[in-house]
Amino acid sequence: MPVLRQITTCTEPSTVVIERRALARDRSVDYRLEVCRRHRWLASNWPGRRSAEGSGGQCGTVTDYRPFAEIVQSHADLWLRALTANGPEDHDGDLAAALRAGSELLTAHREPSGVAIALEHAARIAEAVTAGALPPSEGQAQVLAALSAAETLDAGARGA
Structure with missing residues (x-):
């Protein structure tokens, strides 16, 4: 069951998506973090593939699939x-x-x-x-x- 986290209170749409692929067989993604241009510095603490693909959600939203x-x-x-x-x-x-x-x-x-x-x-x-x-x-x-x-x-x- 994914867990929704919100690490900012920014209401801007995201422009950067950081997604870490899972090594576990039971899920394809560990987490997905979305941040806006102003808060992209937060992504430095979150390893994963960065892209603009799929952006447009709210800044600071983390969908976490990990245990x-x-x-x-x-x-x-x-x-x-x-x-x-x-x-x-x-x-x-x-x-x-x-x-x-x-x-x-x-x-x-x-x-x-x-x-x-x-x-x-x-x-x-x-x-x-x-x-x-x-x-x-x-x-x-x-x-x-x-x-x-x-x-x-x-x-x-x-x-x-």
């Missing part, structure tokens, strides 16, 4: 670590602990932002999955939705 763990790692590598200076690997692979630590860092000296609240929500969902209170596939989808919301809120706050 849960790879999408979470992408969030950690490309966004969470830069924002909160930690990721799951800093917490023995515990996603909930990394998200909670990120939320706490963002709220340490100020009122909770939408980003911090979304990270805390994602942490609570991850804990519920670990505790068996939510089925893994449903919980993972909810974690990814919360992370996507947090990433979009952060993009808006940064003016991206």
Whole structure:
């Protein structure tokens, strides 16, 4: 099931498409990122084939077909670590602990932002999955939705 991510709040149509072909047999594409001319610098963090073919969607839209763990790692590598200076690997692979630590860092000296609240929500969902209170596939989808919301809120706050 593809996951829709929005890494900018830009409403311009995309002019560049970055698509990474999958090595997995169960899917042909890992992800597809669309960006406008002004935000094409974001593509430098996303390896893949670049073209204008199929562009015209909204800038910052990522359609992600990778498995849960790879999408979470992408969030950690490309966004969470830069924002909160930690990721799951800093917490023995515990996603909930990394998200909670990120939320706490963002709220340490100020009122909770939408980003911090979304990270805390994602942490609570991850804990519920670990505790068996939510089925893994449903919980993972909810974690990814919360992370996507947090990433979009952060993009808006940064003016991206």
